[in-house]
Amino acid sequence: MIARWARDRGHRVAVLSRGYGGATRQRTLVVSDGTRVLAGPDQAGDEPCLMARRLEEVPVVVGRKRYDAGVKARKVFGSDFFVLDDGFQHHGLARDLNLLLLDATLPFGNGRLLPAGPLREPTSAVSRAHALILTRAEEGERAFKNAARLRREWAPRPVFLGRHVARRVVLPGGEKHAVPGILKGMRVAAFAGIGRPASFMRTLDACGAQTVLFESFRDHHEFRAREIRALLDRARALGAELVLTTEKDWIRLFHLSWARERIGYLRIRFEMSKEDDGFFEWLEAIVPPPGKAGR
Known part of the structure; x- marks a missing residue:
């Protein structure tokens, strides 16, 4: 800013x-x-x-x-x-x-x-x-x-x-964007490894998302393939239409390119x-x- x-x-x-x-x-x-x-x-x-x-x-x-x-x-x-x-x-x-x-x-x-x-x-x-x-x-x-x-x-x-204001929903793969309004009523699975993960969930709630699964990790967590696979399996079992994380967490999935193709992120701006x-x-x-x- x-x-x-x-x-x-x-x-x-x-x-x-x-x-x-x-x-x-x-x-x-x-x-x-x-x-x-x-x-x-x-x-x-x-x-x-x-x-x-x-x-x-x-x-x-x-x-x-x-x-x-x-x-x-x-x-x-x-x-x-x-x-x-x-x-x-x-x-x-x-x-x-x-x-x-x-x-x-x-x-x-x-x-x-x-x-x-x-x-x-x-x-x-x-x-x-x-x-x-x-x-x-x-x-x-x-x-x-x-x-x-x-x-x-x-x-x-x-x-x-x-x-903190949600500005864009970046869809899985990182190429296509949408307005946060698309989350209204959508069944969403989410996870976050930031200082206060609950704040991310509150932002999703403010967007109107129906959060069916939310998992918290420690700040700067190094994600492992088995963790992400297990999370995606649970999201699918719960009928999630979209899996989202924070932009910082999505960046940390750099070594799991297959995961970034299945997970999107919410771009949040501080103002x-x-x-x-x-x-x-x-x-x-x-x-x-x-x-x-x-x-």
Whole structure:
């Protein structure tokens, strides 16, 4: 979202990622040059590959040290605007803007650090953020109540609301697309290996799908052929008309081409909530225009 905004504004943007789950031993790896995807999820990790597929005219570079990835992007692509993927805890690289994304339904979970809870850092780390973005605003009243509370607790930091919206149904094989409305009343089997699989099921429900089977896997799960065959068998036995997964999970089926011919995915886009549309005006006011960046 921010990479597209900066690109359209005229910045030479690059996305820098650690490449979690990728096996590359290179110091840096160019996943996309902005026109072509040059590395697969086995080397680069699933999330960098997802961004590479979605972002046009925006290179994606992975590196265990984000600084090295940034140097590579500047040298090869002339990048002057860097978006760090999952970079809030990456203290080794100075940045001009820190945005902290929190789940609107339960921003701090049970308030405990891993492994007792979901937090990577104490809540005091919020003080490093220039703004908070609450995701999953589509959950409704609870999201708006949490936003109001955080605005009181962490003033004067602005708190914005974002939501996940289903944009396209990509049918098995990955070539044909349809609008999410086709799912209304359709018997669907689904699976997801993401941080919060239940959110994917809620998105299917919002599309009107009749979910006859839903299976959850851990985030970044490496799917095995026997798991997918068993899932497809159960889907068929339950009369599923379509088997769907997330786009990130579909990418991870790269080694099972036969499975991608039988499984589609739901393309979901994160965007700012219509009820809270001041984010880009705020961003416009604090980010220097192209050619006038600070450091």
